[in-house]
Amino acid sequence: MKTLLLGMGNPILCDDAVGVRLAQDFKKKLNQKPDLDIVEECSVGGLNLLDLFKGYDRAIVLDSFHTTGGVPGDWYYFTASALCETIHLTNIHDTNFATALALGKTMGMALPELSNILIFGVEIKENTTFSESMSPELEESYPRYSSDILEEIEALLQSDVADAFPPRRASGCSSYYSAVRHSQS
């Protein structure tokens, strides 16, 4: 199963960098895995994602997540299937993630199934101020959540089926996209 591991975020926008940093760290540990390509930094969305996902059977996306009342360092996971409800015209410049994928499928592009696009999102604190450093809260908890997420990804990569999802660490559901959230407590 040809897999793409994608770090999303802006490396100079404080906590927004977390997906990029995870991908960079995971690359050192996963580089020898067969059929795995790693794109450490991606900060595009919409139709541009089609170009990235084209030709892969599975995609694993690492991104930041900012929710009301969220605790920095908590992390969520869900598949792109959960994003189907967001297919409509509210993006500012481009299509949203789900719409771009649906369009690509309609056009007959070779894209991963929605259930094979696996998204890990780390709850962040600050993403509006330019900085090369993450917030202290996110930095402090980095070893824990990066280790947890890496463990889940390694398990996923051993399986060729999407049934490996949701991950074994599932500890409860948040209200967002029926995502599974893993908290620090």
Added chain:
Amino acid sequence: MTRTIKIDPITRLEGHGKIDIFLNDDGSVKDCFFQIPELRGFERFVVGRPIEELPRIVTRICGVCPASHHMASAKAVDGCFGNEVAPVAHKLRDMYYHAHFIHSHIAHFYALAAPDFVCGPDADPAVRNILGVVSKVGIEIGKQVIGARAMAQKIQQILGGRTTHLVWCLPGGVSKGLTKEELEEIKPMVKELSGFADFSLQLFRDVVLGNKAYVDLILHGPYTLDVQNMGLVDENNAPNFYDGNVRVVDFQGKEIVKYKPAEYFDHVAEHVESWTYLKFPYLKKRGWKGFKEGIDSSIYCATPLARLNVADRMATPRAQQAYEEMFATVGGHPCKALLANHWARLVEIVQNVEMLERYCADPEITSDKYRVVPKQITGTGIGIVEAMRGTLTHHYTCDKNGICTSANLIVGTTNNNAPIQMVTKKVAQALIAPGKEPGQAILNMIEMAFRAFDPCYSCATHSLPGEMPLDVHIYRGGELVRRIRR
């Protein structure tokens, strides 16, 4: 007593915009405020870094128009090093930028503008999107759209090595030239894009101009503003996206000023309001006069339509035909109908394609003299380009060692902040009246207003799901009585 209607994004993605509408007792709109977040600290972030690194850093400001920032930054850095640039480098940068415009305008027109017209402004949001467009016009056309966009992207990749985070422009030129083999690879794609530009204009004629209700909406709806226009022009007052002088023309067609990029500080100032972080640029010599329309207003638009409004002509023949057709249809030049921005983007694509054709036929374009190594540091540089969504200014200073000491940016969307405020209020006033409660339609009607500007709020571009949901709150006497959300 004032009532408040609040249109607020669902907070699963925090930090996005909201619209507060304040009503009078009789139910009419008293005022309207559109607030969006601004990413902070970039000017401070770059101080102390080698000035030549800035074109590579600024592409991280925004995932939507990284090439615009790269180009404006490169020109500002050229200035800091004495402005000696290899002539073919200017051509290569311009060539890249035309492909970037095509790529961006296609995405905006087909993914965001077309759904309102092909599916209809009142269509269910579940079908009013690019998927709905494809289901109406057919998969084959959808494939053409995807294909054309990909070709524009490919041309950028061939020229600059990358499409998003460019590391191509250097002080005095670019880091790689264009080989003859690469040029031959580009030529057939330009030919395809030329056909696609014609196709898109014809689609606009058929779908939009062929529907009287749509034409009325464009010309006679609430989407008009009596404000001035700004855009870059060449020596013939034709639009130029990469270089030129800034021209400001009022909505009756009279030139207010034309200035060189280095003089921008004499002509543009930024007003601050206490209720938003985002500033409001205005024409400095006229002074800030508030959010007022009129021939003396100091507020201007910097959009595709504004660029055509400040232009006396287009730079290429087929674009000139498209320009003449557009202004003949909308009642003359200049045009105040903001929804005509969608048409203006298609006219611009024609010029973009024709310019690519010119460069493909230019024997100098494959020259290997694509960089002049700077010999001096002069300390100040100002670079202005047209981002797809408005005039973009980068102004840097550096010390004698080339270390950045200050940076000031006026980005495309910021130019349009005041007009967006004003048209949002106008639409709200049209939809909300005594005895007329706003329904679900207000969401899209207001979105159509700011969508015409193709605003770029970069925080929305890479986050999942990458959208800006709206939530309407209606207050009576401070109490929430109704909520309309999507």
